[in-house]
Amino acid sequence: MEAINTVSKELLQPRIVLAEYLSDTFVNHVPASWQSLNVLQLAVLVPLGLFLTNTLWTQLKRLRVRWGLRHVQAAPGSVPLLGHALKLMRGTPWDLMHQWVDEADEKFVKIDIAGQMAIVMTDPVRLRRVLNTNLRNYPKDTELSYKTFMDLLGTGLVTSEGALWKKQRQLLSHALRIDILEETAPVAKRAVDRLSVKLEAIRGTGQYIEIAEEFRVMTLQVIGELILSLTPEESARVFPDLYLPIVEEANRRVWAPYRAWLPTPGWFHYHSTVRKLNSYLCDLVRRRWAERQAAIREGKQDDNKDILERILADIKPSTWGEATVLQLRDEIKTFILAGHETSAAMMTWAVYEFSKDEKCLQRAVDEARAVFGTGF
Secondary structure (H helix, E strand, O other): HHHHHHHHHHHHHHHHHHHHHHHHHHHHHHHHHOOOOOHHHHHHHHHHHHHHHHHHHHHHHHHHHHHHHHOOOOOOOOOOOOOOOHHHOOOHHHHHHHHHHHHHHOOOEEEEEEEEEEEOOHHHHHHHHHHHHHHHHOOOOOOOOHHHHHHHOOOOOOOHHHHHHHHHHHHOOOOOOOHHHHHHHHHHHHHHHHHHHHHHOOOOOOOOOHHHHHHHHHHHHHHHHHHHOOOOHHHHHHHHHHHHHHHHHHHHHHOOOOHHHOOHHHHHHHHHHHHHHHHOOOOOOHHHHHHHHHHHOOOOOOOOOOOOHHHHHOOOOHHOOOOHHHHHHHHHHHHHHHHHHHHHHHHHHHHHHHHHHHHHHHHHHHHHHHHOOOOO
16 A cells, blocks of 8 residues: 555656646736736636637637638628628528629629628539538538527537548438338328318418418427327427427527627527427437337337437447437437428428419319329
């Protein structure tokens, strides 16, 4: 024991000497006025110093990006500090960016959104280079494009890169095989039938209905059943209260980023909702894992129950832990975000276009009847 204590002292002695040296150096080089600061003053100055350091570091990174893009044609109408933010807020952002690209010499432009630089392009050859052939040179943009949605995307497949992306892609590959489409159709048909009953009930009453919101709820029901085997009632209970408010606030923050910093009642409600959604999904994943392990012991497991079950089937018990729970939570949120918003928007747009063209509407109705029968 004495020998061990001796070795421990010898190992620790250099660290003790270094700590004493750093302590003496720090004290000797700190102005006397700083050494007399009280706890309250330090509580103000230390966070302020960290904020200023982070701001400086951010600005240095932005200057580096600006230097790298110095030869790229800039979109017109930029103003100091805000860049193109005002123009984008006043009009329809996507139409305006498309106009800038059309008018550019090289068919791509750089835009400045309050200091954040971005490239807008529509050329298929350049898009292929960014998204495919030279992918490693273009990291995923979690600081601008995905920033307001990071509470939903987390470290899921959409935002992860490198080894983590490969690990997650391999884990999800079994669950995302093409045969999942065969299961999607009947689930979607049941959801459409439920919405049709609701619409039929108000036919001829003159009552208005927000069809975009109905499509969002419907797509969430489809995804909830496919991924988690949630009933329509469970989806209706969970998603409108715990998921949609987060999406709505994230969409607002895209063009009003200051909302992320103002401690308004909405800000507190947003963070409270994020915590509740995370807790709900983590508890669900833990419960499903426990149920699966119990079913395996009884020889009654169903690997094709839903997408989550297929993912759990590929996870070894030796690798299971809280990190896996958190990763699956982010993947589920990513599935929900990626699957429902685009589908709901597409159906809303389609209904709008059908309302303007009776011939196209009739063709769609005839095709639906041919596929689903006269009871459609």
